[in-house]
Amino acid sequence: MKREKCAVLISVCISLITFSGCATTIKTTMLCPAEVPEAAQLSRIAVLPFSGPGGDQITVDVEALLVGIRVNDNPPFNVIERAALKKIVKEQSLHLTGVVDEKTAVTVGKLAGAEGMVFGTVTQNSTEDSRYSAKRSECVSKDKDGNCTKQREDKVGCTKRNAYFTFVPKVISVSTGQILVSQSLSGHTTDDVCQDSGRPLRSKGPLLSDAKRVALNKFRRLIAPYHTPVEIRLLEKDDTQPSDEAKEKVANGIKWAKAGRTDRACELWKEAHQLHAEGYAIPYLLGVCAELSGRLDHALSYYNTADENTSKPVKEINNALQRVRQKLEKQR
Secondary structure, eight states, rough: OOOHHHHHHHHHHHHHHHHHHEEEEEEEEEOOSSSSHHHOOEEEEEEOOSTTHHHHHHHHHHHHHHHHHTTBBOOOOOEOHHHHHHHHHHHHHHOOSSSSSSSHHHHHHHHHHHSSSEEEEEEEEEEEEEEEEEHHHHHHEEOOTTEEEEEEEEEEEEEEEEEEEEEEEEETTTTTOOOEOOOOOEEEEHHHHEEEESSSOHHHHHHHHHHHHHHHHHHHHHSSSSEEEEEEEEEEEEEEEOHHHHHHHHHHHHHHHHHHHHHHHHHHHHHHHHHOOOSSSHHHHHHHHHHHHHHHHHHHHHHHHHTTTTOOHHHHHHHHHHHHHHHHHHOO
């Protein structure tokens, strides 16, 4: 009976290897498109003052965020300097105190030569402390073996501090006047200490900064491509017979990918493809390279080529095709 079960398991394993090819899994990051692709197309952009509690500071923070964004080492946004905006506002006798309306934002944007304008309102920027008691127990009597025979229950005072930050950023297209982004984004951080914690409660300023950072990261994902951690299965070989040189380049590429250097891996796989354009493993690997760098149309093309070169369904290729098609549909 055991032998029969073993034989069945071996048979299943062999069929899975044939079905899926030879694969290895790596942990890396994938470039995902902005959640609002229209906003990501606005290359020349300006930031107007935010209203609400802490509006002046979030204006500076949003501007710094836009300036600091890099996608494949390139800045997607050309941010117009604040001094240039102030000069335009002064010359046109415009008033930017309080809540900025869409019409004023478009007017300033056209005068500044901007494609998009960012402004908005801070709706929450506060901390809240609450006090509570926590139970503690202490052994006050032990037997000769060191086992506790009597415990004393006690309570200690504790404080929980919550920091909340919420703002509603708006991104508007200057050419169409359309509001591309208008969403309430929140961040929340907390800290707990008790009298016996041995450390002080975190101060309000750093906690609020952390909460604001959470909200700003949500804004960044809306307007620009971002990296997210993923696990990707790499196919090492298929049912074709590449040259020894092509095999070596694929294998070395796998090693580089495992070491976190997909840039070097992709270079080797491109060279391998020049030596061996048949089969599905190498086109699949090039599809992975394109997908990781956010070039979804190229990734789909490579995955389709890999799929056409298979004689049987390959799980990794099927999953990749479904994944990329869903991303492209979401983008559209």
